Amino acid sequence: xxxxxxxxxxxxxxxxxxxxxxxxxxxxxxxxxxxxxxxxxxxxxxxxxxxxxxxxxxxxxxxxxxxxxxxxxxxxxxxxxxxxxxxxxxxxxxxxxxxxxxxxxxxxxxxxxxxxxxxxxxxxxxxxxxxxxxxxxxxxxxxxxxxxxxxxxxxxxxxxxxxxxxxxxxxxxxxxxxxxxxxxxxxxxxxxxxxxxxxxxxxxxxxxxxxxxxxxxxxxxxxxxxxxxxxxxxxxxxxxxxxxxxxxxxxxxxxxxxxxxxxxxxxxxxxxxxxxxxxxxxxxxxxxxxxxxxxxxxxxxxxxxxxxxxxxxxxxxxxxxxxxxxxxxxxxxxxxxxxxxxxxxxxxxxxxxxxxxxxxxxxxxxxxxxxxxxxxxxxxxxxxxxxxxxxxxxxxxxxxxxxxxxxxxxxxxxxxxxxxxxxxxxxxxxxxxxxxxxx
Ligand code: ATP
Ligand code: CA
Ligand code: CA
Numbered sequence: 001x002x003x004x005x006x007x008x009x010x011x012x013x014x015x016x017x018x019x020x021x022x023x024x025x026x027x028x029x030x031x032x033x034x035x036x037x038x039x040x041x042x043x044x045x046x047x048x049x050x051x052x053x054x055x056x057x058x059x060x061x062x063x064x065x066x067x068x069x070x071x072x073x074x075x076x077x078x079x080x081x082x083x084x085x086x087x088x089x090x091x092x093x094x095x096x097x098x099x100x101x102x103x104x105x106x107x108x109x110x111x112x113x114x115x116x117x118x119x120x121x122x123x124x125x126x127x128x129x130x131x132x133x134x135x136x137x138x139x140x141x142x143x144x145x146x147x148x149x150x151x152x153x154x155x156x157x158x159x160x161x162x163x164x165x166x167x168x169x170x171x172x173x174x175x176x177x178x179x180x181x182x183x184x185x186x187x188x189x190x191x192x193x194x195x196x197x198x199x200x201x202x203x204x205x206x207x208x209x210x211x212x213x214x215x216x217x218x219x220x221x222x223x224x225x226x227x228x229x230x231x232x233x234x235x236x237x238x239x240x241x242x243x244x245x246x247x248x249x250x251x252x253x254x255x256x257x258x259x260x261x262x263x264x265x266x267x268x269x270x271x272x273x274x275x276x277x278x279x280x281x282x283x284x285x286x287x288x289x290x291x292x293x294x295x296x297x298x299x300x301x302x303x304x305x306x307x308x309x310x311x312x313x314x315x316x317x318x319x320x321x322x323x324x325x326x327x328x329x330x331x332x333x334x335x336x337x338x339x340x341x342x343x344x345x346x347x348x349x350x351x352x353x354x355x356x357x358x359x360x361x362x363x364x365x366x367x368x369x370x371x372x373x374x375x376x377x378x379x380x381x382x383x384x385x386x387x388x389x390x391x392x393x394x395x396x397x398x399x400x401x402x403x404x405x406x407x408x409x410x411x412x413x414x415x416x417x418x419x420x421x422x423x424x425x426x427x428x429x430x431x432x433x434x435x436x437x438x439x
Contacts, residue, residue: 005111005112005113005123005124005125006111006112007110007111007112008110008111008112008124012112014112014122016074016174017172017174017180018110018112018124019073019074020053020072020074020076020078020172020174021124021133021170021172021180021182022104022105022110023053023072023073023078024051024053024076024078024080024170024172025104025168025170025184026101026104026105027051027053027078028049028051028078028080028083028170029083029087029097029100029101029104029168030101031083032080032083032084032087033087033097033101037087038084040084040085040088040152042149044082044084044085045082045085045145045148045149045152046082046145047081047082047083047084047085048079048080048081048082049079049080049083050077050078050079051077051078051079051080052077052078053072053074053075053076053077053078054072054075055072055073055074055075074174075174075175076172076173076174076175077172077173077174078170078171078172078173079170079171079172080168080170081145081169081170081171082145082148082169085148085152086166086167086168086169088152089152089155089165089166089167090167090168092155092156092159093155093165093167093186093348093349094348094349095167100131100167103126103127103128103130103131104126104131104184105127110124110125110126110127110133111124111125111127111129112124113125119137120137121134121135121136121137122134122135123135125187126187128191129187129189129190129191130186130187130191131167131184131185131186131187132184132185132186132187133182133183133184134182134183134185135180135181135182136181136182136183136380137181138179138181139382139384140181140380140381141169141171141181143380143382144166144169144183144380145169147259150255150258150259151163151166151255154251154252154255158248158251158252159348159349159350160244160248160349160350160351161248161251161252161349162248162249162252162266162351162374162375162376163252163255163256163375163376163379164185164186164375164376164377164378164379165185165186166183166184166185167183167184167185167186168183168184169181169182169183170182170183170184186375188267188269188373188374188375188377189269189373190271190355190356190357190373192277192356193271193277193355193356193357193371194271194275194276194277195220195269195270195271195373196219196270196271196272196275197219197223197269197270197272198220198221198222198223198267198268198269198270199222199223199224199227199228199233199266199267199268199270200222200223200224200265200266200267200268200377201224201225201228201265201266201268201418201419201422202224202225202263202264202265202266202415202418203225203414203415203416203417203418203419204225204414205225205226205229208224208225208226209224209225209226209227210222210223210224210226210227212227222267225418228422232429233422234422234423234424234425234426234429235268235360235372235374235419235422235423235424236360236361236362236368236370236424236425236426237358237360237361237423237424237425238361238362238363238364238365238366238368238425239363239365240361240365241358241361241365242423242424244350245351245358245423246416246419246420246423248350248351249376249416249419249420250416252376253376253412253415253416254412256376256379256408256412257408257409257411257412259382259408260382260383260408261379261380261381261382261383261408262381262383262406262407262408262411262412263378263381263411264376264377264378264379264381264415265376265377265378266374266375266376266377266415266419267374267375267376267377268372268373268374269357269372269373269374270370270371270372270373271357271370271371271372271373272369272370273369273370273371274369351374351375354371355371356373357371357372357373357374358371358372358373358374359371359372360372360425361425362425362426362427363425363427363428368425368426383407383408383411
């Protein structure tokens with residue numbers, strides 16, 4: 001049985017942290033969204049606001065919390081960074097403010113992916129699987145603040161950017177605890193479709209191999225460059241889509257090179273339309289959807305002001321969708337039009353229009369058999385001293401161009417070259433193979 005993540009309920013070690021994260025997000029986002037919209041100023045990019053949440057003592061004091069000391073279940077401090085910038089970013093990315101809050105409400109249980117990478121970061125899915133909270137290192141946090149203006153400008157100029165979409169940057173701290181920085185970003189993968197295979201590609205081959213034994217038991221495993229090459233896999237985009245895709249990737253990578261970023265990858269989830277949702281990987285999603293009925297929110301206060309009507313409408317809708325997604329979606333329902341149920345999902349990004357992803361095409365640009373859910377992730381690693389050291393020592397043993405920690409300029413070029421070279425239709429790949437064997 002396939003399970004994505006562990007449910008974070010009251011017995012989970014990270015329950016308090018998760019609860020505080022959600023409570024803080026909810027409070028700060030409603031606070032900013034309650035104000036009239038305005039243009040950004042330079043100061044907005046450096047802004048930070050600190051809040052101290054106080055635990056409830058007496059029930060009678062339901063309105064004891066004021067703006068600076070909102071009440072919550074636990075004592076904790078919360079910092080909100082550049083709230084206006086992120087408000088604008090969410091709007092550029094087409095998020096509905098109410099939707100965002102409901103998805104991240106503290107009333108519901110999140111799902112924790114533990115720490116899938118080497119970095120030690122934790123990942124949490126919102127209960128509806130739309131958003132990911134990723135804890136980040138202090139260095140990454142400082143770096144994101146530093147490049148925020150560049151990122152913002154880029155996103156504004158590139159509505160179809162493939163870069164991770166950042167919706168919020170925050171910090172949470174419990175008394176005597178350590179400071180935990182985190183970002184809220186888009187989950188590239190859809191809640192309503194099975195992903196049959198996942199790849200994380202960098203364009204490097206050293207150490208980029210996932211041991212495939214036992215893969216059957218773990219269809220969610222993230223495979224890497226060597227697995228991709230061995231399987232002779234391609235991003236099957238016909239000429240028209242390939243052009244848009246490669247050009248956008250070039251613009252995105254150019255920014256990453258300019259900012260001396262590296263170590264990022266192209267995350268690709270493949271949904272095979274012929275298999276549909278029949279493999280019933282759906283279990284995992286249902287788990288995430290499960291509302292935590294037993295977990296009651298804090299007493300009525302500013303944090304629970306979301307209209308209850310909205311909540312129940314939403315819940316009903318989710319239930320409907322849950323029931324719907326038990327059945328495979330017929331093929332002709334994909335790609336052409338967006339069903340009502342998927343509103344709130346990205347419609348403005350070209351790469352997320354085919355049912356949340358980007359559908360394969362043939363040579364003649366007719367639709368293909370797969371939908372790709374893809375984007376450039378993990379793009380907050382600055383080419384700093386550590387990387388330079390790693391580069392020096394790995395360089396003693398391996399051919400330099402194959403190491404993942406090469407300088408940002410070359411990292412980007414290699415990345416682009418690799419991803420572009422594996423972007424071709426089935427027909428083109430077969431033709432090339434035939435030509436090769438003819439020689
Ligand atoms: P490392 O630095 O060791 O690579 P990390 O902790 O920085 O790890 P990421 O590379 O950002 O982690 O992501 C690790 C995995 O988490 C990815 O391979 C992917 O499976 C999943 N993941 C990360 N970001 C997303 C996203 N936006 N949508 C869906 N899945 C994601
Ligand atoms: Ca990574
Ligand atoms: Ca990382």
